[in-house]
Amino acid sequence: MAETDQALPPSDQLAAMNLTDTVEKHAFSDRVLIRSIVGRPDGGAGLAGQRVRAGGWVKTGREQGKGTFAFLELNDGSCPANLQVIVDAGLAVLSKLVATGTCVVVDGILKVPPEGTRQKIELRVEKVVSVGEVDPAKYPIPKTKLTLEFLRDHLHLRARTNTIAAIARIRNALAFATHSFFQEHNFLYVHTPILTTSDCEGAGEMFQVTTLISESEKLEKELIKNPPPSEVDIEAARQVVSERGEAVKQLKAAKASKLEITASVAELNKAKENLSKLEERSKLKPGIPKKDGKIDYTQDFFARQAFLTVSGQLQVETYACAVSNVYTFGPTFRAEHSHTSRHLAEFWMVEPEIAFADLQDDMNCAEAYVKYMCNWLLDKCLDDMQFMAKSYDKGCIDRLRMVASIPFVRISYTEAVELLEEAVKGGKKFENEVKWGIDLASEHERYLTEVKFQKPVIVYNYPKGIKAFYMRLNDDLKTVAAMDVLVPKVGELIGGSQREERYEVIRERILEVGLPLEPYEWYLDLRRYGTVEHCGFGLGFERMILFATGIENIRDVIPFPRYPGRADL
Amino acid sequence: MAETDQALPPSDQLAAMNLTDTVEKHAFSDRVLIRSIVGRPDGGAGLAGQRVRAGGWVKTGREQGKGTFAFLELNDGSCPANLQVIVDAGLAVLSKLVATGTCVVVDGILKVPPEGTRQKIELRVEKVVSVGEVDPAKYPIPKTKLTLEFLRDHLHLRARTNTIAAIARIRNALAFATHSFFQEHNFLYVHTPILTTSDCEGAGEMFQVTTLISESEKLEKELIKNPPPSEVDIEAARQVVSERGEAVKQLKAAKASKLEITASVAELNKAKENLSKLEERSKLKPGIPKKDGKIDYTQDFFARQAFLTVSGQLQVETYACAVSNVYTFGPTFRAEHSHTSRHLAEFWMVEPEIAFADLQDDMNCAEAYVKYMCNWLLDKCLDDMQFMAKSYDKGCIDRLRMVASIPFVRISYTEAVELLEEAVKGGKKFENEVKWGIDLASEHERYLTEVKFQKPVIVYNYPKGIKAFYMRLNDDLKTVAAMDVLVPKVGELIGGSQREERYEVIRERILEVGLPLEPYEWYLDLRRYGTVEHCGFGLGFERMILFATGIENIRDVIPFPRYPGRADL
Secondary structure, three states, rough: HHHHHHHOOOHHHHHHHOOOOOOOOOOOOEEEHHHHHHHHOOOOHHHHOOOOEEEEEEEEEEEEEHOOOEEEEOOOOOOOOEEEEEEHHOOOOOHHHOOOOOOOEEEEEEOOOOOOOOOOEEEEEEEEEEEEEEOOOOOOOOOOOHHHHHHHHHHHHHHHHHHHHHHHHHHHHHHHHHHHHHHHHOOEEOOOOOOOOOOOOHHOOOEEEEOOOHHHHHHHHHHHHHHOOOOOHHHHHHHHHHHHHHHHHHHHHHOOOHHHHHHHHHHHHHHHHHHHHHHHHHHOOOOOOEEEEEEEEHOOOOOOEEEEOOOOOHHHHHHHHOOOOOEEEEEOOOOOOOOOOOEEEEEEEEEEEHHHHHHHHHHHHHHHHHHHHHHHHHHHHHHHHHHHHHHOOHHHHHHHHHHHHHEEEEHHHHHHHEEEEEEEHHHOOOOOOOOOOOOOOHHHHHHHHHHHOOEEEEEEEEEEHHHOOOOOEEEOEEEEEEEEEEEEOOOEEEEEEEEEOHHHHHHHHOOOOOOOOOHHHHHHHHOOOOOEEEEEEEEEHHHHHHHHHHOOOOHOOOOOEEEEOOOOO | OOOOOOOOOOOHHHOOOOOOOEEEEEEEOOOOOOHHHHHHOOHHHHHHOOOEEEEEEEEEEEEEEOOOOEEEEEOOOOOOEEEEEEEHHHHHOOHHHOEEEEEEEEEEEEEEOOOOOOOOEEEEEEEEEEOOOOOOOOOOOOOOOOOHHHHHHHHOOOOHOOOHHHHHHHHHHHHHHHHHHHHHOOOEEEOOOOOEEHHHHHHHOOOOOEEEHHHHHHHHHHHHHHOOOOOOHHHHHHHHHHHHHHHHHHHHHOOHHHHHHHHHHHHHHHHHHHHHHHHHHHHOOOOOOEEEOOOOOHHOOOOOOEEEEEOHHHHHHHHHHHOOOOEEEEEEEOOOOOOOOOOEEEEEEEEEEEEEEOOOHHHHHHHHHHHHHHHHHHOOOOHHHHHHHHHHOOHHHHHHHHHHOOEEEEEEEEHHHHHHHHHHHHHOOOOOOOOOOOOOOHHHHHHHHHHHHHHHHHHEEEEEOOOOOOEEEEOOEEEEEEEEEEOOEEEEEEEEEEOOHHHHHHHHHHHHOOOHHHHHHHHHHHHHOOOEEEEEEEEEEEEEEEHHOOOOOOOHOOOOOEEEOOOOO
């Protein structure tokens, strides 16, 4: 390999290099990030001559030159691009390095490859530090091209593929963009509870959380190992109590010594205690505890029925009505048997809530937030977005640019219905009938944003009959101050509203929709005491990733998808 | 109020003011944040003469000057300081403004108050825009001084108190510091699942998540409304089938027309369908579905038993072994009946995982992360920290400064035990015996960090017998590469380890601790295919807040605490 050493820049050239042209070591590892080499604008060319330690997994590898050296495409997940690594046969058994999925750590020197190659830089290995081998015959994902559906059966390995790794980086970027946006605008991040005893809106199928089943199984096992006392055992214990009682009586009658009496009373008490323990145990019954024919939830962990949250909105309102601007960002749950490409049983939601603000402010915030995320991806994830554009959705980058730059159309629900009716008159066929009062179906939303306007659309002021009780009643008494943000590719991305802050009105609305008041007393308190105009919205985080990447199935944009019948790992 | 108008700076003075001395309006509201006035280094004095709209809740209010005007201390949660607001009687019914908890929005002009007052600025109201009244006789938290224990019974209102609001801001700051730290160091935020079918470490009491109970209750109700068919109903349906079958036969025998036969066959099929529906329904039994005497989890939502996660570590390792540097930050759960001031059933954990890194790297990362959070609070939350120092823990700011600046002590477990044994010899009394092999108790940890070193201590290389199977076995075969970070005030803040990356060794360890291999096959795959040296740790987020603020009870540093018997809202 002597000839390649000659490609090294002479030391004066090295010295002339910009000092910033040193590869940064990872702060908590002795290797460099591959992105800090190949992710540079010059593709890493300016780093020629540097000695680095790199680690990663082999994307593709091949032996060359009749087995005298090997080319490895190495990736460590820090960026979509690989580092080309060249290993001489003298340094390692090359056949153990080339299989897809092999993990290698190598020391080497960065060199400019011969002209005509795609890479701007390659790593000439001087030492193979460690190898995590792969038997390609057994490796579940030995190829680089595998369907997303196939990968769903290998959740623990799928992040090693280009697609799932790119989605992970985009998801990470959108999460941090979310925090950055709200922090910049003085919102406080509030952790609303996952376990809840409130059923938001009385809607939606909820997962129940309990320890009753495990407790009852524990008891069942215990009772098999150590059966409860029989009536005979208890009778015998009763007999002992009565005998001991008799003994005490006799000693007292015989005016025995205090010492003797005390000892005898102690014996009696022991016998009584034993009896009461046996009686207690005899009451134990296997199975979930019941009272009056119903499950006795006072014996459950929280002393009442508990569920997984479907939304943190109601709870986060308690913070908005105290510290003004807040948001939640956390997992939410629906126990719906939906087998579609748009539903998950566990998904992440972003829910800001703004005090001293109305529906206009809400729309402004939603629009600014979506634009911010689009700009963030264009700024910080362009390489990953280019990968998505190349592999999945060639329009995805243009879509981000469009949404980031164009003002969102804002139309009332009534206008939206008129536009849809016009479309029907013009020959457009919808599966769901269009008339004032309907909940807009996905096909209607997609028509408005993808066909009619070809840009994001905010629809506001919906009929109260199709919306939740907490949305503010408009002066027309027919509509509420709700708004949905519709975007091309996914339709509804955001749903929000100004909240009803008037005590009498919201109380009436709760009753009107047939809900009981009692569970909402705490929520009503927010209106009883120091009520404030406020609004908020919810963004389905996975929908935002679908919108950004063009990926079709929501199961592929969350690391560990949960849906009916599946919760792997 | 003519005299106060004279305090207005003349217009030329106004013009001479620095242009940056304009109060910034909140981006999504027409009011200003109170922090943007009183949170300035000059206390807001430089803003005199500006007209602003402010909104907030009254902390304290009083009528003055025989009811001619009122002083209100207004707070909107943006900072611990209040804005002093002065309202003339002509503008509103003053008695409706002064109750603690009242929400007011006012327009006014900022003025420098008379000399000798604490405030640097006050707001002279020109218009009362809106009022959310409070009846102090009914308001659950009418006073400003209430115990934290009392407030736990009013979760929905407690964020309106100075303490809970300050904790909310500190918690928010630490959460964003966490994201900023890991993002700056190129870690990807990975959302590990809340619902899991893996039981991490086989340890810890887990909450079960199920739809079996609600499904069985739904069925029960349905069967009452619409009882299952009786044996007589089914016999009758069978009879119909046989009659229809006979009819078909006769028509065929009689060589009836095709039309007649087809119609008759259709009738037969309808009867058969009805019979099979009835038979199906007759099998429905109320109660949780069972098979072979056990609960039939194949009928549960995920077709198997599911739980709430106790840690995202094992799952996030799948990402570390693919994209190198990752972290989780999310809720975790323990169904333990702990009634202590240090345990919650739902709490938040930060769990980074680093590939190509060993125990030293792990300790470096943990130390850098804790220091980063301390510096962040000192930089961005000093006013809240001053409030905590004044009200709860006078040493809390010094503690942050110390931890931010002093290198953490690092000692092996063996050294730690020797130091504890020395202390015992010197007369120190511990409740738990000290000898090599024990799990360090809280009292031991507190002694090391608070008494012996009086600074953060990292203890590493623990006996394998007291640690989890996934921690890397050291060459001595007696200890594992684990580490705990101990800090004054709370003891253990972080627990971490280098993970066992050697397939044969970890397989042996799983068996050694008595766990089955099958549920860990996916975890073993990470070692079978392209294994990598890696490490990670977990930080209990609420513990970090306790450490920072000096608050004693963990139930006060999470917005919605969940513990045995309680899950309000």
